[in-house]
Amino acid sequence: MTTRLYIPRETTASSLGAELLVDAISTEAKYRNLPIEIVRNGSRGACFLEPLIEVETFTGRVGYGPVQLEDIPDLFDANFLSGGQHRLALGSVDDLPWFKQQERLTFARCGLIAATSVDEYRKLGGFAGLRAALSLSAADVVKTVLDSGLRGRGGAAFPTGIKWKTVLDAEADQKYIVCNADEGDSGTFADRMIMEGDPLSLIEGMIIAGIAVGATKGYIYLRSEYPLTQQILDEAIANAAAAGYLGSNVAGSGKTFELEIRMGAGAYICGEETSLLESLEGKRGQIRFKPPLPALKGLFGKPTIVNNVITLATVPVIFEKGAKHYASFGRGRSLGTLPFQLGGNVKAGGLIEKAFGLTLRQLIEQFGGGTASGKPLRAVQVGGPLGAYFPEALLDTPLDYEDFAKAGGMLGHGGVVVFDTSVNLAKMARFSMEFCSVESCGKCTPCRIGSVRGMETIDRIVAAKDEQERDRQHLVLKDLCETMESASLCAMGGLTPMPVMSAVKHFKGDFQ
Amino acid sequence: MLDFFQPNRPVRPDLQPLSAAAVSATGVDVSPMMPVVSPAKLQEFSLDEATRVVQEFKDQPGALINALHKLQHTFGYVDEAALPMLAKLFNVSRAEVHGVTSFYHDFRRSKPGRYTIRVCQAEACQAMGSEELSAAIKQLLGCDFHETTADGVFTLEKVYCLGNCACSPNIMVDKQTYGRVSLASFKALTQQLAQKAAGSK
Numbered sequence: 001m002t003t004r005l006y007i008p009r010e011t012t013a014s015s016l017g018a019e020l021l022v023d024a025i026s027t028e029a030k031y032r033n034l035p036i037e038i039v040r041n042g043s044r045g046a047c048f049l050e051p052l053i054e055v056e057t058f059t060g061r062v063g064y065g066p067v068q069l070e071d072i073p074d075l076f077d078a079n080f081l082s083g084g085q086h087r088l089a090l091g092s093v094d095d096l097p098w099f100k101q102q103e104r105l106t107f108a109r110c111g112l113i114a115a116t117s118v119d120e121y122r123k124l125g126g127f128a129g130l131r132a133a134l135s136l137s138a139a140d141v142v143k144t145v146l147d148s149g150l151r152g153r154g155g156a157a158f159p160t161g162i163k164w165k166t167v168l169d170a171e172a173d174q175k176y177i178v179c180n181a182d183e184g185d186s187g188t189f190a191d192r193m194i195m196e197g198d199p200l201s202l203i204e205g206m207i208i209a210g211i212a213v214g215a216t217k218g219y220i221y222l223r224s225e226y227p228l229t230q231q232i233l234d235e236a237i238a239n240a241a242a243a244g245y246l247g248s249n250v251a252g253s254g255k256t257f258e259l260e261i262r263m264g265a266g267a268y269i270c271g272e273e274t275s276l277l278e279s280l281e282g283k284r285g286q287i288r289f290k291p292p293l294p295a296l297k298g299l300f301g302k303p304t305i306v307n308n309v310i311t312l313a314t315v316p317v318i319f320e321k322g323a324k325h326y327a328s329f330g331r332g333r334s335l336g337t338l339p340f341q342l343g344g345n346v347k348a349g350g351l352i353e354k355a356f357g358l359t360l361r362q363l364i365e366q367f368g369g370g371t372a373s374g375k376p377l378r379a380v381q382v383g384g385p386l387g388a389y390f391p392e393a394l395l396d397t398p399l400d401y402e403d404f405a406k407a408g409g410m411l412g413h414g415g416v417v418v419f420d421t422s423v424n425l426a427k428m429a430r431f432s433m434e435f436c437s438v439e440s441c442g443k444c445t446p447c448r449i450g451s452v453r454g455m456e457t458i459d460r461i462v463a464a465k466d467e468q469e470r471d472r473q474h475l476v477l478k479d480l481c482e483t484m485e486s487a488s489l490c491a492m493g494g495l496t497p498m499p500v501m502s503a504v505k506h507f508k509g510d511f512q
Numbered sequence: 513m514l515d516f517f518q519p520n521r522p523v524r525p526d527l528q529p530l531s532a533a534a535v536s537a538t539g540v541d542v543s544p545m546m547p548v549v550s551p552a553k554l555q556e557f558s559l560d561e562a563t564r565v566v567q568e569f570k571d572q573p574g575a576l577i578n579a580l581h582k583l584q585h586t587f588g589y590v591d592e593a594a595l596p597m598l599a600k601l602f603n604v605s606r607a608e609v610h611g612v613t614s615f616y617h618d619f620r621r622s623k624p625g626r627y628t629i630r631v632c633q634a635e636a637c638q639a640m641g642s643e644e645l646s647a648a649i650k651q652l653l654g655c656d657f658h659e660t661t662a663d664g665v666f667t668l669e670k671v672y673c674l675g676n677c678a679c680s681p682n683i684m685v686d687k688q689t690y691g692r693v694s695l696a697s698f699k700a701l702t703q704q705l706a707q708k709a710a711g712s713k
Binding site for chain 1: 545546547573574575576577578580581602608611612615616617618619634635636638639640671672673674675676677678679680682684687688689690691692
């Protein structure tokens with residue numbers, strides 16, 4: 001009997017040698033005359049267990065990980081194809097506390113199925129959301145998204161339903177759906193994981209958006225640092241088209257929706273929506289003035305929905321299970337779940353999807369298991385390179401958009417980067433300014449020049465000979481940050497002060 | 513911002529190669545789990561070939577960046593001689609093509625080494641020692657960021673986030689990402705890559 005084995009085809013697993021395991025296991029199985037079928041799934045999100053191999057046995061699916069090349073003969077000897085006992089055996093992966101404590105809605109299928117297979121996708125509820133959406137009027141589709149409480153998962157947390165309604169109400173001969181897959185924020189990888197592990201959920205979400213607002217063309221703007229993601233998405237789009245979900249008769253509805261991937265070219269600023277639209281038009285990725293909103297005058301001047309990958313990939317489950325079900329997770333105005341990405345100096349990093357409301361400490365301690373180095377934790381940066389640095393004392397802040405804003409931070413795209421005691425926050429603050437100076441699009445002065453002046457000022461603070469001089473330079477930095485915050489055109493210049501000032505506020509001792 | 517029209521500078525004499533003893537002193541096990549990728553097959557630049565490969569983008573709206581990617585994929589860089597041709601193809605000014613080409617970090621103006629190595633500089637990798645790793649890599653290869661090694665095998669670049677932040681520090685060689693890289697594993701990998709490059713000349 002042929003045994004089904006799951007080995008992720010995914011960047012994290014691949015970065016740790018998964019492709020070598022595929023070859024080694026196939027060879028070893030042939031040599032031992034054991035029939036196997038290797039299924040290429042996505043990652044289940046437990047990066048610390050990668051490469052994680054799962055085997056389908058009579059008693060269910062069991063995992064082994066992290067597997068190294070030298071473990072292969074050993075695993076065969078231990079009869080792992082029948083779920084045999086081994087040092088790396090994890091039992092049922094679903095029953096590991098790391099997974100059991102999660103609430104997976106957007107990532108429900110990720111890692112469970114052959115990533116690009118339409119059949120397997122459908123078996124686990126795929127395209128049920130589209131079917132439900134097709135039976136509704138356009139206004140009701142938009143109302144469902146509004147009722148779910150879904151907010152933009154790219155970082156700005158703008159209510160998705162309101163954006164969709166603006167585009168629905170706009171009159172135009174052509175409208176567009178644009179997926180922002182320029183996941184440039186350091187410390188984030190949820191977009192990549194869903195695109196590699198369950199790309200059809202993103203495609204389905206974009207189709208629903210298109211049908212809701214009358215857009216017939218969608219673009220996925222993907223960052224060039226993700227070449228494997230591009231391959232997988234390409235395959236998924238081809239499979240969806242072959243199964244009749246893309247093209248001139250979407251799922252037999254008579255409606256048209258086409259999808260195209262466009263690659264970015266290494267500019268962080270192209271994650272900003274207007275800059276992204278410029279780039280999609282083949283121009284320099286310089287941001288646009290708002291208004292007009294992209295919802296009214298977006299790509300090629302037409303009404304355009306620009307949503308993040310996770311936002312769009314969450315849409316199908318809202319239609320499959322209902323807006324009420326989705327809104328029953330989370331709290332206050334932060335409804336539903338957020339896929340948190342735990343990285344940096346942490347023992348058990350990876351993707352943790354949880355309803356809003358757990359604390360930063362719970363995430364880092366219960367899931368992350370503390371720092372990788374074993375040294376005490378000193379700082380946590382949440383929300384990417386423009387997010388605040390929090391000290392240990394703020395770890396009990398609940399992960400919720402409003403609570404984080406109250407504590408002087410932002411949740412952003414849900415990236416959490418952990419630092420141990422070896423970190424110097426003056427250096428990190430300088431890095432934030434440096435990053436802004438390298439990646440600024442150059443359109444507005446506070447960002448373009450302010451970031452360079454910020455670097456110089458931090459250097460002067462650190463090199464100051466006496467307290468008086470240091471205080472004077474701190475005043476300059478504060479003033480500069482206020483200017484950047486209030487006078488920059490977009491979030492790049494406007495938010496760079498956040499990591500800088502939070503470092504000054506909580507770790508002032510590092511600045512000398 | 514990478515200076516687009518600054519050709520490769522000569523190898524830095526102040527960056528002396530590290531001794532083997534210094535590398536092995538790091539005491540980290542060398543992981544055998546690093547796939548040894550083949551060097552990209554690049555063509556010598558010719559305007560005729562460049563014109564031919566970008567024709568498919570002619571009627572696609574806003575596809576200038578696609579065309580630039582195609583040129584870089586084919587030749588390893590975007591030759592300045594191709595810019596007027598692109599301007600004509602997309603009906604934009606040469607200044608605009610230059611502006612786009614120089615705006616994006618990805619597009620190179622000169623031919624890279626056989627492999628392009630990108631070392632992540634972002635926060636999560638910094639939390640796992642990427643700064644020390646970067647300094648050691650520069651010493652090991654004897655070249656700085658945006659430069660190519662003397663033997664023409666490696667071009668060193670920096671990158672901000674490869675999206676593998678739970679397995680830091682990360683590097684990328686051409687299109688392959690490598691996680692949890694140590695100086696010792698980097699050395700083992702680059703030795704094998706250099707051998708592969710020598711074998712495929």
